[in-house]
Amino acid sequence: MHTVLIIIAVIAFFMIVLEDVLHLNKAKTTLFLGTLAWILLFVFPEDGVTPKQIQGMLNENLLEIASLWLFLMAAMTFVAFLNHQGLIESVIYKFLPSKVGEKKLLFMVAIFSFVFSSLSDNITATLVSVALVLSLKLPPKKTLKFAVMVVFAVNSGGVSLITGDVTTLMIFLADKVAIQNLLWLSLPSFVSVLFLAGLLSFGLKEELVIKGVERRYDRVGMSIAVLFLFTILATIILNVLAGVPPVLTFLFGLSMMFLIGRLFYREDDRENMLDYIRVIEFDTLLFFLGILLLVGMLKEIGVLDNLVTIYDTLPPLQANYVMGLLSSLVDNVPLTAALLKANIEMSPASWLSLTYGVGVGGSLLIIGSAAGIVAMSKIAEVTFISYMRFSFYLFLAYTLGFAGSYAVGTVLFS
Template sequence: MLYAFLISLAVLALLSIVFEEITHLNKAKTTLFFGCISWITLFMAAGDPSHEKIVEHQLNENLLEIATLWLFLMSTMTFVAYLNAKGMIQILVQKLFPQRVSVRMLMLQVALFSLVLSAICDNVTATLVSLGLLTSFKLDKQIRRRMAVLIIFAVNSGGVALITGDVTTLMIFLGGHVGMSELLMLFVPAAISVMLLAVLFSLKAEGEVSTSPITQQVGAVDVLIAVIFFSTIVMTMALNILFGIPPVLTFLTGLSVMFLVGHTTRSDKEELQILEYIRQVEYDTLLFFLGILLLVGMLKEIGTLDLLAQVYAQYDPNISNFIAGIGSALLDNVPLTAALLKAEPVLNTPEWLGLTYAVGVGGSLLVIGSAAGIIAMSKVKELTFVSYLKYVPALSLCYTVGYGLTLFLAYHLYN
């Protein structure tokens, strides 16, 4: 009875997201409400102090994961908000993209940019920078929404090929199941599936777009902060690989350097203006993450993810991996992958690569299935849970093609 009630809360949270446009209830607030109620229910059902301590320990573990993600998001989003306000992202667009370009060509270029960027830095940063590019072009609502969907798929696809791009890839790599050179092979099916989606989306895209002209002046300190941002990305990867330093710690260090630079190069009034960019961070995005992760944490604690791991073991690994990818669109792929790794399935190298691709890219099938999707839904007003559903057939096709290519190449190279 308790488990049925808790699962119903997760379903209600999902429905509140689906029907947000009808109820006009902010999805960040509803998911946070249901997430909090689910944990309160766990405490009330504990029964005795010893079980209450267990639930408290589980909640603290869950909150630690959430706090890490929150701080990381806050750091990244503050950098991007500042650079976007100062016109630095528009300058990047003008350097990389022609001033006037066809919508079809823009889709291909944005897809490639997001794919490569997400392979070398985290999904959150890649999504924010890629979405920042869209603000530099004068796009109609439908094209902007289509571009946002393309960015979500490209960011999730690019992240599977390197341990710096996706947490699930890193987890499988650290488990000793795949090597670095084997992971690099995933970039081929990932790139092909992303380009296929870009072509499908561009079939009905007509006309040309131009970049918005930059009117503000860019100061030396703005360039310096841009350098600090990209240096932080590089150092995040390097320090994580060499010394195992958590990315959030490096990014917070980079953010502190940004503030120190602001303090030494600006007057007090100008420094306050720099610090004000923190207030531009979309806290709805952070609240939405908090609610979603509380619910996923609750499902993990009541054994729902372990049950999925048991079902996984009963079928052919290639089919189970494909379904696991689809499942990651409903459940966070990190705890899902952790549950699968805990089950210790006996897989060969092609099957591990298939799982890596599936849990990395499968979250793109629903807008709430990945960090990239949640960020995009908060940043692009035209993108909602319901409007995203119309792109599911194309996304499913490209996911299937990418997964099929992964197995084809893996079995030919490593079996």
């Protein structure tokens, strides 16, 4: 039965990689195979293992998944409302000058993608950043450069805050890193983004005219925007000072969002804040659910014990670097989940470098991250081959950021 379960996990992996070829959403395949694997664990248990013991294993996995799921649901609902109100788009164009050189604009897009991805999930940040790039109507080669920059900046920006990257959130929830230490990762991440922007800026010499978008801000939109920022700050402060779980703070912020909506729209039935839960990326949430069920199953049957062999062969620093490179081929969510389930013993500095590695390493290939997949689906110029032309630049930027992440960890814990 172990062989059958491993085959199911391998099939799930290939279904993820070949999603664009098969035209079958990875959320559907992973959820199907993840739940099937656990059903088989119940129906065909190992000798001496009772259904009650398997139920205990499942409950442990579901508790971890629920914390991640509810946090992401709350954060994505906030962003869905702000995006619908046009606040995000308005803020972007408010800070863009009417005339700007392409080189300067590349740095501005990089910085915006970096900052915004820290506040929202990677998919939303990429969608907004890609929409900005497409609105510039650049020639195909230059559009490709901007797209490469967006993918790397989005992945880099997300690693320093639990609101920005799922793998960072997963490592935090496993008590491997602390929020106040994660924030320091923004320094090497930002430096690597600027370094890549410098490499990609060669050949950009034209000047562009930016046409802004005029929108009126209503009091509800501004109230929710302020509430969202306060929720992020409160999440960090309450966790550091009182150990309050981030999911609890964000759900509290979400409840306040619903109450504010009810207060302002008391006499208007056209707007219901609960409706925004229905428009978030549920396929992403279902994908995480399926993947984490599969990884949990592999942990329970002992397969993940083999994953730590690379840490027996290489020092943690080198092993983490390789894991980052591997995340460009293997989806970083199951990879991170597998590493956490394997109970690898590392120093806090090493966990910080792993956080950077699995969060940014997927940028090396277009299929290595959700940001890359979104960019490829929205921009015609971005293909697997065209993106690979910049792999060396991306490799250099990743290496610089990884070295910086370990340096930061060494200083923090020395």
